[in-house]
Amino acid sequence: MKKDLFDVNNVMQALKKCLPTEQGKIGLHEPHFGGNEWKYVKDCLDTGWVSSVGKYVDQFEQELAAYTGVKKAVAVVNGTAALHVALKLAGVIKDDEVIVPTLTFIATTNAITYCGAMPHFADSEERTLGLDPYKLAEYLKDITEVRDNSCFNKKTGRRIKAVVPMHTFGHPVDLDPLVEVCQRFKLELIEDAAESLGSFYKGRHTGNWGKLSTLSFNGNKTITTGGGGAILTNDEELGKMAKYITTTAKVPHKWNFYHDQIGFNYRLPNINAALGCAQLEQLPGFLARKRVLAQKYKACFSSVIGVDFFQEPAFAQSNYWLNALILEGSYKKYRDAILESTNNCGIMTRPVWILMHKLPMFLACPKMDVSVAEELENRIINIPSSVFL
Amino acid sequence: MKKDLFDVNNVMQALKKCLPTEQGKIGLHEPHFGGNEWKYVKDCLDTGWVSSVGKYVDQFEQELAAYTGVKKAVAVVNGTAALHVALKLAGVIKDDEVIVPTLTFIATTNAITYCGAMPHFADSEERTLGLDPYKLAEYLKDITEVRDNSCFNKKTGRRIKAVVPMHTFGHPVDLDPLVEVCQRFKLELIEDAAESLGSFYKGRHTGNWGKLSTLSFNGNKTITTGGGGAILTNDEELGKMAKYITTTAKVPHKWNFYHDQIGFNYRLPNINAALGCAQLEQLPGFLARKRVLAQKYKACFSSVIGVDFFQEPAFAQSNYWLNALILEGSYKKYRDAILESTNNCGIMTRPVWILMHKLPMFLACPKMDVSVAEELENRIINIPSSVFL
Numbered sequence: 001m002k003k004d005l006f007d008v009n010n011v012m013q014a015l016k017k018c019l020p021t022e023q024g025k026i027g028l029h030e031p032h033f034g035g036n037e038w039k040y041v042k043d044c045l046d047t048g049w050v051s052s053v054g055k056y057v058d059q060f061e062q063e064l065a066a067y068t069g070v071k072k073a074v075a076v077v078n079g080t081a082a083l084h085v086a087l088k089l090a091g092v093i094k095d096d097e098v099i100v101p102t103l104t105f106i107a108t109t110n111a112i113t114y115c116g117a118m119p120h121f122a123d124s125e126e127r128t129l130g131l132d133p134y135k136l137a138e139y140l141k142d143i144t145e146v147r148d149n150s151c152f153n154k155k156t157g158r159r160i161k162a163v164v165p166m167h168t169f170g171h172p173v174d175l176d177p178l179v180e181v182c183q184r185f186k187l188e189l190i191e192d193a194a195e196s197l198g199s200f201y202k203g204r205h206t207g208n209w210g211k212l213s214t215l216s217f218n219g220n221k222t223i224t225t226g227g228g229g230a231i232l233t234n235d236e237e238l239g240k241m242a243k244y245i246t247t248t249a250k251v252p253h254k255w256n257f258y259h260d261q262i263g264f265n266y267r268l269p270n271i272n273a274a275l276g277c278a279q280l281e282q283l284p285g286f287l288a289r290k291r292v293l294a295q296k297y298k299a300c301f302s303s304v305i306g307v308d309f310f311q312e313p314a315f316a317q318s319n320y321w322l323n324a325l326i327l328e329g330s331y332k333k334y335r336d337a338i339l340e341s342t343n344n345c346g347i348m349t350r351p352v353w354i355l356m357h358k359l360p361m362f363l364a365c366p367k368m369d370v371s372v373a374e375e376l377e378n379r380i381i382n383i384p385s386s387v388f389l
Numbered sequence: 390m391k392k393d394l395f396d397v398n399n400v401m402q403a404l405k406k407c408l409p410t411e412q413g414k415i416g417l418h419e420p421h422f423g424g425n426e427w428k429y430v431k432d433c434l435d436t437g438w439v440s441s442v443g444k445y446v447d448q449f450e451q452e453l454a455a456y457t458g459v460k461k462a463v464a465v466v467n468g469t470a471a472l473h474v475a476l477k478l479a480g481v482i483k484d485d486e487v488i489v490p491t492l493t494f495i496a497t498t499n500a501i502t503y504c505g506a507m508p509h510f511a512d513s514e515e516r517t518l519g520l521d522p523y524k525l526a527e528y529l530k531d532i533t534e535v536r537d538n539s540c541f542n543k544k545t546g547r548r549i550k551a552v553v554p555m556h557t558f559g560h561p562v563d564l565d566p567l568v569e570v571c572q573r574f575k576l577e578l579i580e581d582a583a584e585s586l587g588s589f590y591k592g593r594h595t596g597n598w599g600k601l602s603t604l605s606f607n608g609n610k611t612i613t614t615g616g617g618g619a620i621l622t623n624d625e626e627l628g629k630m631a632k633y634i635t636t637t638a639k640v641p642h643k644w645n646f647y648h649d650q651i652g653f654n655y656r657l658p659n660i661n662a663a664l665g666c667a668q669l670e671q672l673p674g675f676l677a678r679k680r681v682l683a684q685k686y687k688a689c690f691s692s693v694i695g696v697d698f699f700q701e702p703a704f705a706q707s708n709y710w711l712n713a714l715i716l717e718g719s720y721k722k723y724r725d726a727i728l729e730s731t732n733n734c735g736i737m738t739r740p741v742w743i744l745m746h747k748l749p750m751f752l753a754c755p756k757m758d759v760s761v762a763e764e765l766e767n768r769i770i771n772i773p774s775s776v777f778l
Contacts, residue, residue, distance in 0.1 A: 031437050041434070044615075045422050051613060051615055077466045080654040106646070107637070110654070113651055219440020219658075224439060227440060248496070254732065258743050260748070271430075275660070343643065351645065354646050359649070360650075361648075
């Protein structure tokens with residue numbers, strides 16, 4: 001019998017080598033306010049412009065669009081709201097199915113249900129931790145039929161309208177083959193780029209491949225607005241519509257309140273956008289520091305048996321939003337011991353999300369073989385990733 | 390023929406007598422930050438606690454509950470989100486009907502549609518500008534049938550699940566008879582108290598009569614959090630559930646992400662709650678000043694022919710959130726001339742909302758006779774109401 005060479009202490013030691021543990025408890029991803037945050041927020045208070053209209057909202061949207069290279073960015077209250085509206089504008093309606101990786105955060109899946117649609121779970125690949133486009137293509141070939149320019153699930157009879165990949169921990173999925181799959185099967189692509197602000201696929205920012213894409217600025221993200229998100233699109237008409245229905249869908253008039261469709265009041269307040277403007281100015285510095293930390297982790301874990309530090313796919317430049325260790329398959333049984341010992345000594349770590357198809361409200365949803373995701377679920381450990389570490 | 394004694398200039402003169410017009414343009418309702426806003430917001434930035442968990446969220450919720458006298462308050466991103474969750478927790482589901490005044494802001498009606506339910510429009514009364522409980526009772530007697538402890542619309546066959554009165558401009562509807570109607574017809578009562586923080590019905594704060602109630606802290610409200618709202622309830626179990634589903638419905642665990650139902654990620658960020666805490670400290674002062682302004686308006690308009698300054702109903706102490714002039718019926722033709730001339734000279738005024746049953750997305754919804762609301766729609770003009778005026 002082969003000797004088990006795994007030692008939880010080696011993981012602890014490697015982490016301690018990379019982290020300033022003398023400073024006390026180390027969180028997973030904490031915000032850092034080192035720029036104009038206070039100045040801009042104070043400006044909101046001084047001028048009274050704190051609410052749903054204001055110059056920081058406009059500025060934040062323009063700067064987000066410029067940075068990501070899309071034509072239009074619309075700031076909203078959070079990433080979940082952004083996903084809801086993106087799905088709606090992509091044409092997802094009641095009783096549609098939407099392909100989504102089972103290995104994702106709950107928001108991606110919840111947003112599908114807000115449209116009255118049903119998640120249809122897909123597998124991920126080890127290379128990206130995100131949706132596997134090749135395996136998806138094989139699966140869709142088997143179970144779908146394309147007619148009238150739409151894709152139908154032959155088993156359920158429902159239309160499959162869209163695919164929502166999520167760029168896990170900031171690492172881009174393989175977008176080129178995924179775009180091909182979407183074209184071939186007449187599916188709309190919506191990128192959940194909540195975790196990938198600052199991540200590039202083949203030199204271009206994530207969020208540029210989907211018909212619409214979404215960002216998140218929650219407190220644990222690379223930049224934060226307290227709570228916040230954005231819808232990105234290169235379709236100017238959809239961009240205008242996104243702005244319109246994330247307010248109250250009021251037809252402009254000097255005083256009349258005429259609304260011509262259901263709106264969602266998902267507007268990001270100006271005071272939160274002010275925070276976003278200040279954070280965005282620091283993004284290049286944040287990304288540089290995050291790469292330094294990732295390099296440190298890479299070096300420290302290179303000699304630890306049974307654990308790999310997850311690195312960006314070859315086609316990508318990742319933001320390394322949330323750093324991840326991947327246990328080798330035979331050592332996954334140590335996952336909880338590592339989580340216990342690291343958290344107990346003040347280094348916050350966590351496992352990946354429980355797979356979506358296992359949650360009680362999604363048990364009846366259709367799914368493909370998700371064996372890679374099932375294997376990954378027990379092998380991933382996220383480790384501290386704040387920009388100031 | 391009776392001589393027309395109305396003169397738009399008299400309205401202008403009365404407004405000018407009450408308002409500091411020498412200071413330039415006067416908005417309808419602008420926020421006022423005269424307390425600890427900077428201090429608390431800066432504390433969030435200094436400590437890094439800006440996002441969805443934090444001491445100001447807890448404090449704001451506790452202080453809101455204490456002030457309004459309810460058992461539990463849950464802070465959320467805005468009043469629309471609060472309504473959505475309140476309706477859901479009151480048991481409103483797909484294909485239900487929900488009674489709502491046609492004279493209300495779009496949020497009340499939109500939130501009903503988020504549940505897949507259908508608005509059923511009711512009339513208002515002149516005394517409160519809100520839902521008329523007596524007229525509603527007569528109507529329900531005709532068109533409904535109560536069986537199995539539920540109320541059914543005999544015409545449409547649909548269940549009528551709830552009634553959502555809205556306390557227009559801060560003036561409480563007549564809650565006692567409305568509670569009776571709800572009990573008699575087995576309907577849940579949800580108070581849309583978005584506009585009525587600081588308004589009392591027979592000595593008790595609005596929001597205490599509904600199974601759940603909602604507040605708004607939008608930029609134009611009596612106190613603001615930038616964007617924000619709250620769910621109020623005296624049912625502790627519902628309060629806990631409101632908190633749970635306005636997050637991601639994650640079962641507490643030291644690291645596992647197990648969600649056991651669909652959540653909505655409607656959390657109010659800590660930085661916005663910080664603003665709310667500072668604003669709430671000033672609420673008694675704000676209300677006192679608003680009463681002074683209302684008294685001024687009352688005095689100045691007492692001698693203007695054809696216009697009444699709207700005063701709180703006899704059973705209520707109102708917050709006078711948004712002051713209103715009511716044109717006498719024969720003078721409603723002057724409404725637009727008044728709006729034109731006031732707005733042109735920098736005194737912002739506005740008409741009431743276009744009635745909900747006239748908006749294109751609600752044309753097919755059931756409604757009772759709404760002739761009082763239709764008359765009021767053309768007679769109301771809101772006038773400047775900021776606390777610092």
